[in-house]
Amino acid sequence: xxxxxxxxxxxxxxxxxxxxxxxxxxxxxxxxxxxxxxxxxxxxxxxxxxxxxxxxxxxxxxxxxxxxxxxxxxxxxxxxxxxxxxxxxxxxxxxxxxxxxxxxxxxxxxxxxxxxxxxxxxxxxxxxxxxxxxxxxxxxxxxxxxxxxxxxxxxxxxxxxxxxxxxxxxxxxxxxxxxxxxxxxxxxxxxxxxxxxxxxxxxxxxxxxxxxxxx
Amino acid sequence: xxxxxxxxxxxxxxxxxxxxxxxxxxxxxxxxxxxxxxxxxxxxxxxxxxxxxxxxxxxxxxxxxxxxxxxxxxxxxxxxxxxxxxxxxxxxxxxxxxxxxxxxxxxxxxxxxxxxxxxxxxxxxxxxxxxxxxxxxxxxxxxxxxxxxxxxxxxxxxxxxxxxxxxxxxxxxxxxxxxxxxxxxxxxxxxxxxxxxxxxxxxxxxxxxxxxxxxxxxxxxxxxxxxxxxxxxxxxxxxxxxxxxxxxxxxxxxxxxxxxxxxxxxxxxxxxxxxxxxxxxxxxxxxxxxxxxxxxxxxxxxxxxxxxxxxxxxxxxxxxxxxxxxxxxxxxxxxxxxxxxxxxxxxxxxxxxxxxxxxxxxxxxxxxxxxxxxxxxxxxxxxxxxxxxxxxxxxxxxxxxxxxxxxxxxxxxxxxxxxxxxxxxxxxxxxxxxxxxxxxxxxxxxxxxxxxxxxxxxxxxxxxxxxxxxxxxxxxxxxxxxxxxxxxxxxxxxxxxxxxxxxxxxxxxxxxxxxxxxxxxxxxxxxxxxxxxxxxxxxxxxxxxxxxxxxxxxxxxxxxxxxxxxxxxxxxxxxxxxxxxxxxxxxxxxxxxxxxxxxxxxxxxxxxxxxxxxxxxxxxxxxxxxxxxxxxxxxxxxxxxxxxxxxxxxxxxxxxxxxxxx
Numbered sequence: 001x002x003x004x005x006x007x008x009x010x011x012x013x014x015x016x017x018x019x020x021x022x023x024x025x026x027x028x029x030x031x032x033x034x035x036x037x038x039x040x041x042x043x044x045x046x047x048x049x050x051x052x053x054x055x056x057x058x059x060x061x062x063x064x065x066x067x068x069x070x071x072x073x074x075x076x077x078x079x080x081x082x083x084x085x086x087x088x089x090x091x092x093x094x095x096x097x098x099x100x101x102x103x104x105x106x107x108x109x110x111x112x113x114x115x116x117x118x119x120x121x122x123x124x125x126x127x128x129x130x131x132x133x134x135x136x137x138x139x140x141x142x143x144x145x146x147x148x149x150x151x152x153x154x155x156x157x158x159x160x161x162x163x164x165x166x167x168x169x170x171x172x173x174x175x176x177x178x179x180x181x182x183x184x185x186x187x188x189x190x191x192x193x194x195x196x197x198x199x200x201x202x203x204x205x206x207x208x209x210x211x212x213x214x215x
Numbered sequence: 216x217x218x219x220x221x222x223x224x225x226x227x228x229x230x231x232x233x234x235x236x237x238x239x240x241x242x243x244x245x246x247x248x249x250x251x252x253x254x255x256x257x258x259x260x261x262x263x264x265x266x267x268x269x270x271x272x273x274x275x276x277x278x279x280x281x282x283x284x285x286x287x288x289x290x291x292x293x294x295x296x297x298x299x300x301x302x303x304x305x306x307x308x309x310x311x312x313x314x315x316x317x318x319x320x321x322x323x324x325x326x327x328x329x330x331x332x333x334x335x336x337x338x339x340x341x342x343x344x345x346x347x348x349x350x351x352x353x354x355x356x357x358x359x360x361x362x363x364x365x366x367x368x369x370x371x372x373x374x375x376x377x378x379x380x381x382x383x384x385x386x387x388x389x390x391x392x393x394x395x396x397x398x399x400x401x402x403x404x405x406x407x408x409x410x411x412x413x414x415x416x417x418x419x420x421x422x423x424x425x426x427x428x429x430x431x432x433x434x435x436x437x438x439x440x441x442x443x444x445x446x447x448x449x450x451x452x453x454x455x456x457x458x459x460x461x462x463x464x465x466x467x468x469x470x471x472x473x474x475x476x477x478x479x480x481x482x483x484x485x486x487x488x489x490x491x492x493x494x495x496x497x498x499x500x501x502x503x504x505x506x507x508x509x510x511x512x513x514x515x516x517x518x519x520x521x522x523x524x525x526x527x528x529x530x531x532x533x534x535x536x537x538x539x540x541x542x543x544x545x546x547x548x549x550x551x552x553x554x555x556x557x558x559x560x561x562x563x564x565x566x567x568x569x570x571x572x573x574x575x576x577x578x579x580x581x582x583x584x585x586x587x588x589x590x591x592x593x594x595x596x597x598x599x600x601x602x603x604x605x606x607x608x609x610x611x612x613x614x615x616x617x618x619x620x621x622x623x624x625x626x627x628x629x630x631x632x633x634x635x636x637x638x639x640x641x642x643x644x645x646x647x648x649x650x651x652x653x654x655x656x657x658x659x660x661x662x663x664x665x666x667x668x669x670x671x672x673x674x675x676x677x678x679x680x681x682x683x684x685x686x687x688x689x690x691x692x693x694x695x696x697x698x699x700x701x702x703x704x705x706x707x708x709x710x711x712x713x714x715x716x717x718x719x720x721x722x723x724x725x726x727x728x729x730x731x732x733x734x735x736x737x738x739x740x741x742x743x744x745x746x747x748x749x750x751x752x753x754x755x756x757x758x759x760x761x762x763x764x765x766x767x768x769x770x771x772x773x774x775x776x777x778x779x780x781x782x783x784x785x786x787x788x789x790x791x792x793x794x795x796x797x798x799x800x801x802x803x804x805x806x807x808x809x810x811x812x813x814x815x816x817x818x819x820x821x822x823x824x825x826x827x828x829x830x831x832x833x834x835x836x837x838x839x840x841x842x843x844x845x846x847x848x849x850x851x852x853x854x855x856x857x858x859x860x861x862x863x864x865x866x867x868x869x870x871x872x873x874x875x876x877x
Contacts, residue, residue, distance in 0.1 A: 025764060025811045029818065029857055034688055034730060057688065059647055060604035069604050071647065087608045141856055153609065176860040202731050206775030206822030209768050210730035211723055212687040213680065214602050215641045 025209075026061055028145065030178030030199050031068070033058050034210035037180055039197035041074070045190045052076055056180070056197055059087075066097030068147060071155060079162045085155040086165055093146040099133040100125075102148060105168050106187050115170040115183050116146065118192065122172070147171040149182065164188075169195060223250055225261065229268040236276055241293055248274065248296035255303050262304055266314045274300050275318040281335075282326035294327060295338040302342030305349065312349040321346060321353070328369070328377065340376040344420075347383040355388040363401055370406050378410055379417035382424035389427040398428050399435045408439075408447045411454070418454070422465040426472050436476035448473070452486065455493055464504035464511065467494050471515045484525065490515060491526055495534050498551070509535075509550025516557045523558050523565055532558055532568050539577040545586035552581060552592035559599040566603045570611055575600075582620035587629045594624065594635035601642035608647045615657075618643070622659040630671060637666070637677035644684035654685065655696060664700045672714050679709060679720040686727035694728050694735065703741045710749040715759040722750065722765040729772040736776040739769075740783065747773075751787050754800045760809050767804060767815035774822035778830050781823050785834055788819070789841040805846050810855035817861040820847060824868040835869050844869055 026032045037056040044050050053075035060069040068090035075083045091098040100116055101109050116122045116129070121144040128137050139146075151165035167186025174180075178199030183192050201207060221227075228250050235244035251270060255262045265271070277297040301320050304311040324346075327339040346352050357363055369381035385403065389395060398404070407428075410421045425447075429436045439447055451473075454466040467490055474483065494515070497508035512531075516522050526532070535551050543551070555578075558565040569575075578600075581593035601612050621643070624636035640663070644654060654660055663685075666678035682701070686694055709721035725746065728735045739746045754766045774784040788801040804816040820843060823834055838844050847866060853859040 025768070025815060027855075027857055029814060029861075034727075059608060059688075069608070071608070087605065089605065143856065143860075152605065155608070175856060176863070201775070204733050204772075204775035205777060205781075205827050206771075206825050207818060208726075208730045208772040208775045209818075210687055210727045212645045212684040212727075213641075214645065214684075215598060215638045215677075215680070 025211075026063060028173070028175050029209070030175070030207075031058060031061065031145065031173055032209060033061055033212065035178075036200040036202055037178075037197035038200045039180070039195065041184065041196075042194045043190065044193075050078075054195065054197065055200075063092065063094075066092040066094045068092060068149075072149075072151065077163070080157065082156065084157055084161065084163060086151040087153055087155055088149045088151045088169075090147045090149045090171070093134070093139065093148075095135050095137050095139055098148070099135055100129045100146065101133045102168075105150065105185075107168075107185060111185060112170075115185055115192075118170075118183055119144070119146070119172040119181060121174075122146070143175045145173040145175065147173065171195070223254070225254065225264050225268055225270075228254070229265065229270045229273070232270060232273045236273055241290060244277065245290070245293050245296060248277070248293065248300055252296060252300040252303055255300070259308055262308050262311050266304065266310060271301070271304055271314040271320075272318040275315070275320045275323065278320065278323040278327060282323040291330070291332040291335050294330075294335050298324065298327065298335070298338035298342045302338075302345045305342065305345045309349070309351060312346065312351045315346060316351065316353070325365070328380075333374075336374065337376045340374070340380045344376075344380045344383045347380070347387045352387055355384045357385070357388060357394050357398055363397065367401060367403070367406075370403065370410075375415060375417050379420045382407070382410075382417065382420035386420065386423040386427045390430075392432060395428050395430075395432045395435045399438055404428055404435070404439050404447075405442055408442050408450070411447065411450050418457075419459075419462055419465050422451070422454070422462070422469050426465075426469050429469075429476055430472045431476055433476050433478070436473050439473065440477060452489075455489065460497060460500045460502055460504040463493055464497055464508055467497075467508070468511045468514075471511055474515070484521075487515065487522060488525055488529060491522075491529060491531060495531055498535075498538060498547070506544060506546045506550070509547065509554050513550065513553040513557050516554065518560075520561045523560070523562050526558055527562070527565055527568060532565065533572065536569070536572045536574045536577075539574050545584065545589050548581060548584070549586070549588045549592045552578065552589065552596050556592065556595040556599045559596065560602070563603055563605065566600050566606060569600060570606065575612075576616055579616045579620055582617075582624060587627075587632050590624060590627070590632050591635040594621070594632070594639045597621065598635075598639040598642055601639065604645075604647075607642070607645055610646065612643055613646050613653050615653075618653055618657050618659065622654070622657045622662065625659065625662040625666065630674065633666070633674055634677065637674065637681060641677060641681040641684055644681045645687060647688070655693065660685065660693075660697060661700065664697070664705075667701070667709065668705065672712075672717065675709075675712070676714060676717050676720060679717060679724065683720050683724040683727060686724055688731065689727070691732055694732060698728055698735065698738055703738060703745050706738075707742075707745040707749040710746065710753060715762050718753060718758065718762045719765045722753075722762070722769045726765070726769050726772050729769075729775075733776055736773055736780050739773055744783075747783065747787065760807070760812055763800075763804060764809070764811050764815045767801075767812065767819055771815065771819040771822055774819050778828055781834060782830070784819065785823060785837060788843070789837060799841060799843070801843065802841075802846055805843075805850065810853075810858055813850070813853065814855060814858040814861060817847065817850070817858055817865060821861050821865050821868070824865055826868060838869075 035058050039054055040051040041054050042051045055073040056070055058068065058070045069088060071085050071087055073083050073085045077084050093100055101112050117126065125134060125137060128134055148168055149171050150168040154161065167184050167189055169182040169184050171180060171182040180197040182195035184195065228247055231243060231247045235247055251265060255265060274297050277293060281294045301315055305315045324339045324343050327335055330336050355362060357366060366381050366384060369377040372378060385398060389398060407421050407425050411418065429439050451466050451470050455463055455470065457463050457466065470490055491512060494508045494512040497504050499505065516526060532555065535555055538551055555569060559569055578593050578596050581589050584590050597617060601607060606612060621636055621639055624632055625640065627633050627636065640659065663678045663681050666674050667682065669675045682697060686697060706721055706725060710718055712718055725739065728738060750766050750769055753762060770784050770787065773780050788799055790799050801816050804812050807813060820838065823838065847862055850858065850862045851866065853862055
């Protein structure tokens with residue numbers, strides 16, 4: 001989700017992720033393509049309390065490459081006439097493709113640890129992460145998935161919309177209930193803006209699934 | 216007194232040929248043969264005319280008589296001229312090769328190779344070489360001992376023409392594992408390496424021959440690499456820089472074939488980089504080597520992500536795209552598009568680079584090319600560029616320039632083109648930009664629906680696949696159009712298609728229709744539950760696991776509907792009393808070793824046990840009575856994490872219902 005421009009934003013970095021084919025049923029069904037999430041992002045500052053409603057939809061998922069992507073829609077952005085939609089790409093911390101240390105986007109190892117520690121589910125992993133960045137951890141059976149989501153571009157508004165997507169999110173997904181918590185990090189924005197999302201059933205009386213496969 | 220001039224009309228010359236053969240008049244025959252040879256050199260019309268007049272069998276008879284030692288027609292020069300004339304007929308004209316083969320020339324030509332006269336031998340060898348360069352020539356069975364002996368005698372001869380002939384025969388005839396092995400064991404590779412080392416005009420034939428013997432055969436390739444401690448490999452690396460473009464090209468082809476058969480190791484990146492550079496440079500050549508170089512490059516890059524990265528880093532994409540700006544012969548354009556398709560097949564960086572070079576219009580233009588192979592290559596290129604969700608989300612590909620010609624190709628008379636176009640459409644159909652109606656606007660959806668009824672199962676599968684992708688997170692209007700055009704009858708019949716991949720796609724399509732649009736569930740119950748019954752039938756029969764997974768997801772989506780929908784799913788998964796002891800398919804699925812099938816089944820039960828009204832306790836009771844709840848209890852520590860969590864949710868929901876209903 002974009003935040004207001006406070007200072008000059010850093011240029012968006014392009015990632016080089018590989019092809020993926022949208023499996024019918026991935027290992028974490030609540031994080032499968034097509035699934036939607038709704039919730040809020042707290043954008044409060046010292047001056048005032050504020051939260052924007054947020055919708056997220058997963059559009060692509062390739063666990064082999066530690067890749068996830070989708071869109072994020074911010075609904076009641078004060079400066080925008082319409083909901084603002086951004087496309088984001090995610091790095092899944094799997095100790096194979098990505099570790100807990102970001103190494104880019106102006107995030108220092110200290111920033112990383114500070115943000116990951118905001119998730120209670122990270123506590124059991126802390127000491128190992130401090131030792132080797134978590135490279136020796138087996139996260140394949142861990143009930144939480146840690147990710148970084150980086151917005152890449154605005155889908156429905158121009159870059160001159162007065163908003164920035166310079167930062168990125170530290171994200172934690174709960175495999176049991178499909179909830180997502182995150183913290184936005186951008187040295188030029190309010191710290192620790194909290195993202196809280198819940199799996200949405202979009203008018204159904206239960207969970208539904210959709211899928212595509214690329215050729 | 217003036218003598219009458221001899222007519223050189225083909226009819227007369229042919230007649231003289233026949234007459235002089237019959238009269239055993241060597242001098243006239245020699246003149247006639249010379250005349251034929253001189254008239255047909257480089258003249259296709261004349262060749263065809265002489266073939267029509269029946270000259271070829273008459274000339275072959277001359278060789279045959281000489282080969283049989285039946286007296287012949289005098290001087291060796293007659294045989295030399297006859298052989299040369301036959302060679303000329305077979306050169307560059309398929310009808311000529313046909314005529315020469317039909318007249319039975321090959322065995323006679325082989326026989327004259329054992330002549331003591333060097334000129335006769337050379338003439339025979341040259342003609343046979345021409346014949347064996349044609350695809351129409353018969354395969355020479357190297358598995359026969361006498362044939363192998365003969366080949367070795369040619370290869371080990373001191374006559375370069377015979378060496379070259381042997382190489383041509385091998386290149387033409389060897390394409391099976393056993394043939395490669397036999398040739399290798401007989402010492403052919405060793406001899407070819409010796410011949411390669413001695414620079415000669417015949418080198419191209421030797422390289423071609425090595426390719427035939429090593430291609431896709433790791434055992435033979437390993438042996439080849441061991442000859443002279445890797446001397447062969449070093450020779451080829453040197454030849455890769457030969458001044459002759461054709462020789463450079465062949466050396467590259469050979470190195471690619473060896474590399475692929477011996478599983479390149481990462482240390483050879485430098486060689487592979489050189490190969491790429493030489494092949495890209497060859498594209499500048501106007502000759503056949505320039506036309507073919509891109510195919511060798513595409514072969515080198517095939518499925519090698521590491522090489523795709525390397526190709527990008529040495530600016531191969533930029534160089535190839537430069538060629539696209541000019542008008543290219545079809546073969547060359549096809550090859551270049553195939554290389555670009557390969558580089559975009561795996562890496563997002565390749566796709567991004569190609570789009571940034573703004574050549575999409577040229578690629579889209581190639582979709583309209585008169586040559587089917589070019590159209591196919593352009594489709595592959597677009598398919599691979601659109602493997603990027605990022606590009607699809609940005610709507611880079613969903614424009615008129617790409618979609619209009621692509622939709623037109625869905626009507627292409629060639630099934631191969633249709634198939635390739637469907638591949639591209641499948642990916643473009645996954646469009647997140649709310650531009651999905653674009654495909655509809657250009658008539659793509661109606662044609663996909665037509666193709667989903669094709670007799671060709673691949674076309675049926677791919678068109679349905681595209682429709683499934685099109686319905687992924689689509690808007691209501693698009694879904695309604697597809698559902699009404701496709702019809703419930705067609706969907707039910709596709710669910711029961713003989714091909715399980717089609718069954719799976721049909722079920723996935725219905726899942727997508729329902730997801731986000733709850734009222735589409737009614738589709739499943741339309742026409743007296745046609746779809747529901749078809750799905751149930753497939754689940755009850757021994758369908759492929761992936762069909763069962765998709766079928767259970769479909770039931771799960773239906774079970775996310777209202778009370779009546781949940782009731783219908785419940786009736787489907789619990790056998791009626793009339794069925795007596797029949798075990799419910801869902802119990803089998805939950806005990807299956809496939810964790811996706813277990814998970815999909817538990818999801819379905821999870822939706823059925825959601826507390827949503829007065830009927831939920833009764834549903835839970837029925838699930839308990841059918842043994843489904845106790846099965847789920849036994850899965851509380853399922854090794855598949857996702858399944859375990861759903862099991863726990865189901866048990867929580869059941870216990871809540873239990874406690875509130877008692």
